Amino acid sequence: MRLRASLVLLCLSVPALASAQSDDKFRQIEDLLPTPTSVRAASGAPGHAYWQQRADYVIRAKLDESKRAITGAETITYHNNSPDSLNYLWVQLDQNIFRSDSDANTTRTLPSRDAWKNPNAVSFQAMAVMNERDNFDGGFKITSVKGADGQALKHVINRTMMRIDLPQSLKPGAKFVFSIDWNYNIGNGKLLGGRDGFEHFKEDKNDIFEIAQWFPRMAAYYDVYGWQHKQFLGSGEFTLEFGDYDVQLTVPSDHVVSATGELSNADKILTATQLDRLKQARTAKTPVVIVTQKEAEEAEKKRATDSKTWHFKAKNVRDFAWASSRKYIWDAQGYKTGTSSGLAMSFYPKEANPLWGQYSTQAIIHTIEQYNKFSLDYPYPIAQSVNGPQGGMEYPMLSFNGGRPTKDKKTGESTYSKRTKYGLISVIIHEVGHNYFPMIVNSDERQWTWMDEGLNSFVQSLAEQAWEENYPGTRGEPRGIVDYMKSQNQVPIMTNSESILQFGPNAYAKPAAGLHILRETILGRELFDFAFKEYAQRWKFKRPTPADFFRTMEDASGTDLDWFWRGWFYTTDPVDISIDGIVEYTMSTKDPEVEKAWRRAQFASQPTSTANQADKGKLERRLDSHPELKDFYNQYDDFTVTNKDRNTYNEMMKGLDEDEKAMLKSGKHFYLVDFSNVGGLVMPLILEIQLQSGKKMIQRIPAEIWRYNSKKFTKLIVTDEPMVSLTQDPFLETADIDTNNNSWPRKITQSRLELFKMNFPPNDMMADFKTPLKTDAKPEAKEEVKDAAKPAADAAKEVKTAEAKPVEKAAKPTTKPAAKAAKEVK
Template structure:
């Protein structure tokens, strides 16, 4: 088609149909985000009145290896930095998740039997876990609870939470010191999983202990929620206060310990050889083995009855965890990256070699290097990776990680698959990375899992890409990896409380990760995104951000209104599905009759010849052919003949135009009106790959605001210098579009493979079976009214 005026082209961007306010995908988030305060500023930064509580711990504990039990006593110094007067304190008793009346047990549900492959079957593992739950004597046994002056304190235990009633109100700026002692039995971490436990090795009759949530911990109190005392149900992790820790752990003297903080009595617990090896490790270019495999194997065979106390100190951390075993091989290497320097260490049994000795400590150092680059400088003196019963769990300065070789059935040698190798590296990156989110950027995990899991998983994918070019992608690191979930009807918005999420992995890990990649690569670009993300980490280092603080900081530091993105990606289950519905091509009419009538003749000649005309050709005798005298002027000239009238009209038009207008009439550009529809409901930028007649391909990126007038349908003008032969929306699959079949014009054929299989012949003769059914029906028909049958 031809347009006689460019004015028509310029006016078509005005929407024909206005959308209602409820359909406005670009309305601001004031209705969803809390009002800014002096504590949390509108920019997303901590306000001038920001405050945060603090809890310092002195803990003395002992491990009874034979009984697999821990006994401990602690002194907590609680600092009330809030403007509020407190009459009671809340503590977390996370070990109580193992009690029969814990909400995690009483509220547990299972898939409908209709959803099971075999509703009458259960795995040995599941049955073992059920039996162990029923007989395991788990949970804290609280002893004395008293103030520093020895006064007994009244307390109430509410499943996994404990309230201590203060003898007098704790006013702003005051602190309260109290003591409590406790004990509990350690769960079998391979059977009763709850982020802590032991692993037993039958061959050498030894255990690995990974100990966490092992002491009563102060619950968080902060400006948004007050006391965070939601019950621990398993998914929502931990919300804690920062403080200093002084911890002494007594256990068999042949055990090696990995723990939060720095070892302060190395002279008492390490041999001279081990201390010398540690000294060498600090400046080494590769990991130095502190406890060799031969030394660990020797310790496995001879249980010591003597005891030893390890003393650790940690400053400004939100938690403390540890692991111990006589089976541990221990290697270490110093690192220095930016302003961060310290010691990276790994602890693992012989069953984890050769995999762990080769990769673990290297993965720890790599994580710190990459996370420092994109977020904040690692502030702690050590970073540790421990192999044991927990597949992946994080604490300050220490991470519990899975992944081991398997024994070859023929040779007995330990070997590992490609997937095992990369899964192990990935879990170390992920769990060590949690030191940044949430161990330093201290978000409320009990409320919003995505704020630590999602942000950390995004950082994990950046670190994986920096490990090697073709890193085995076991996690949906690209938006295309989340497409199946985005198609699913069984999902909840990301902004759903941790315990109410339907698909935890996709909701808390994969979808936030994909969203951040879209922000970085498609919406903001790397420069703006990286600056804003680093600013968020810097602002909230050692502080407690909320989702609003993250959203506002990313907008503030990037200078971009992203409310439409947060609303769609985080608060809804809408999906990206943008369809190209049609394209119309235009060129500017030159008004020159010589050009325009020739163009129309070309268009006419290009039209298909009808079936009737084809059949008449050579068979139909026409009168004008037999009577030549009937022909006149119109038979000699068609509708596309240029007349003097046409020329005169054109010449008059040219005289009336200025030079710019004349140049417009000579334009050789091609104008395409492209119709798009938003089927999925989620607005996204348009990424258009335009293929031209010459074979050249051009990418045009159009911001999401193109949908601001109508979020359901729009028409976009595309201008090219030569004819366009095809158009593809989102050619690199960077917006998680759930249906790529409608992303191209003309439509592309979907390619797949047809799988052939052999039919299993039915048992027996089908005619015999059929005849049997007929005989049964005949008997039914012969039944009399009295119930007897005819013979």
């Protein structure tokens, strides 16, 4: 629509002030956050009185390969750095989740049978899993709990937690030394899931053992929650204290062991050749094989009857895990980036080659290089990637990663798909990246999954894009979270770990997408990167809470982001901003020659009435037969410029100064654009304006434009030439769930119509009562094509069974980042 407006109209305020709203999207979130204290400052930094507990471990353990069992003894030195006196200690017994009567097993549910293809059919695999869970003799057998004096300590086991009653109160600044003896059976990692277990290889009758949550560990005690002793149900992971570890692991002598920490007795464990290879690896430009595939295959054929003890030491870590097998090939390469230097190492069976030998160690080094840029310098001397039954799980200096090639049925050669390749690279980046979040920035995983998974998935996506252009990742880009944001089956990100629905989208993808929006759209890279790195630096080797993250990001960026935290993290509102209407105004020049010509053109552009169309050339008119009736008004129409018009214009122009005269002749185009917030979540506007000449412009408008009215507003846009189209969020950078209302004029949605043949039966009077006929279409072929296009993180879904967390539907491969695309348009 095109109208003329006077100067008076354009001087009016365009956005109408709305009355006070109860739903204020910009109100502060202090009502949702804990009050700052001397322990946690209002800036989001640790306060001057910050404290943190500590637990040091000395562990001796033995792997019984034939029984698939572990026997161990540990001595814990617990340091009470809190200002509180403690009468008891809480210890985590995570293996108890595998007891048949555990809360995790007894509260396990199945999806609605309506979703099953056949509600009366159960797969062999599903039945095997159910049988294993019911019959496996899992869980810790605690055989002894004693103080440093050798006297038994009273203790009570409450499912996955154990309380140890102290002989006397443990005062602030004091320490308590005690020991626990225990044993447990190692579960089948493929059937029981979880985060550890064994994998059996039928061909050579050997096992891989991935051992985690394998010793009683101190529960965390801190200022916000006191003891963090929520029961372990499987999703809420681990909240732990830092400490030093001295661990000796006795295993069959032909096994190769990967573990948290540095091997302190390598000269007793490794051969001279292996030691030499390890030395070469420290300065090598490519991975050096320490234990070759040939050596591993030779070990597979034998079975050692004696044992060796591997001795590892790790300083200032929050956990310890390990893996052991005679099947392991071992390669290593040194790295040095920033202040970080050490060895990247990979352990994998022959079944993982050639994929693992090509990519695993390289992916470790790449992860450290990229995460160092965005967070903190990796402080540990070792970083490892281990292949086994658990598809993806993280521990200090060690990660378990799945993904292997498959054997071609005809040739017997190992091959891998694009999906498998990028799935492996992605899962290694993700799990090694967890060394930063939460192994160093030590958030409470039992309470808030997003604080490690979401932040880590975000940095993972940055590292993936630094691997190669157009890396096929699926988490990070806002467009990848749209389907989830449309879903009615959501809970806010700020939901406890054990109560989250759709774990992958909620705790991984949505927080990661939100951080991308902050970085690319709201703050810009410079402000965001500084603030995010400040958060990592402030809280390394400490325990942050959500409030500490939110406050630090605002403090270091100098930006009030409360509206964003409230909407993206505390609600399930989606982004859906609509362009509802546009009115165009051009400046009235007041010049009668120009204005009446413009009005004449407007009149001429109006459609002729149907009556006039019907009468034209047919209706006899009196004026045609009596020309003497014509006068002045028949000779000159309403658009004729008169001397009176000219005199009036000249008089008006005498009263204007030069600036005002120039304004009348500027030829500007003014557009009043109506926007509405359909989804509920406020967001900045990114407007792509296309002009008549073909020129495109990008306008970026902060989210504060919604502060007067969070439901709708009108925006004035001024251009030098006519605007032919307007698009909101042209680069899909805000996760807008409905792009159909993002354009003016509205765009036609394009898709493809698939045709296929259908078999039509001869006339059958009973056809309506019979089973519908199958078509000639081959869904198998369709699925094959669809799978080939699936990006990498969908492959990670296959291998990440260790976390037992569903992964959202894969998004389309990412394209150019929004900021880069915007730059090109500009």
